[in-house]
Amino acid sequence: MSKPSWTERLFGGFKKTSERLSENLAEAVTKAKLDDATLDDVEDALIMSDLGPSAAARIRERLKEKRFGLEISADELKQAVADEIAAILRPVAKPLEITAFPRPQVLLVIGVNGSGKTTTIAKLAHLFVEDDYNVMLAAGDTFRAAAIGQLQTWADRVGVPIVRGPEGGDPASIVFDAVKEGTEIGTDVLIVDTAGRLQNKRELMDELAKIRKVLGRLNPEAPHDVVLVLDATNGQNALSQIDVFKEVAGVTGLVMTKLDGTARGGVLVQAAEKYGLPIHAIGVGEKIDDLRPFDPALVARVIAGIA
């Protein structure tokens, strides 16, 4: 059997989310014409699918403006909802671009333990390597020896160099060494793993501030990107992490992981609507090529359950 295409995997990954919304929308259309009762049901369906009250109300209003009193089938409704979801997602879809000069472009990757941070770093490295960039990793999560080992394994698998220090070592000095070494060997992108311990905001803030200070000495523009990795299966909790990390770490963009196997993919729309932060990519599996740049029209269709 041939390997499924990325689109097929995306549909497969989002299956639970799209089934939920698609069923809820189909149930909403019990009358031929779009009236207030149907719009209420659509709004409820969107909220139940984790799109959040604000995006749901916005989509309801847009549908009302465009279609009120007109005949609409379940399929047309799904398409109309997909169009509105795409309109919310489009402004935030922004792939990570390597534009920094001087190089390397420094990406700090943050997120709570288990969010998929390490895997996402490896997947991003793989994407950049595929685009012919020279990539280096820095093991700035020195809190646990296992985290350093895990990143090393991924670096070997992807075939990129890694700068690491001992467990409990100083992340800022590892990042400093990495930028120096990266500059010498012509690295385009330096991806820095960090210990995203939200349990202690102060410690995390201090650690990131120190990394920034050290980086700033080498290149005032660095870090160029502060990417927050979120686990979609955490639903609303993932969204509250945005609030905290925005305040603590100056997040510049998001990657949402584990959109496969959750019915909560709607949180992606909620995140887009509520925060307006760039969404760089989405993760739909554990394999190295299970991360792709974020395509709003495709994702909107998948969420609305249009094959």
Ligand SMILES: Nc1nc2c(ncn2[C@@H]2O[C@H](COP(=O)(O)OP(=O)(O)OP(=O)(O)O)[C@@H](O)[C@H]2O)c(=O)[nH]1
């Ligand atoms: N299904 C699925 N699993 C994922 C995805 N991304 C990561 N994972 C899995 O989630 C688990 C945690 O991923 P890690 O990358 O180790 O997460 P981390 O945030 O670095 O966590 P720590 O290693 O505990 O700091 C691993 O088993 C990954 O394989 C995804 O998009 N989909």
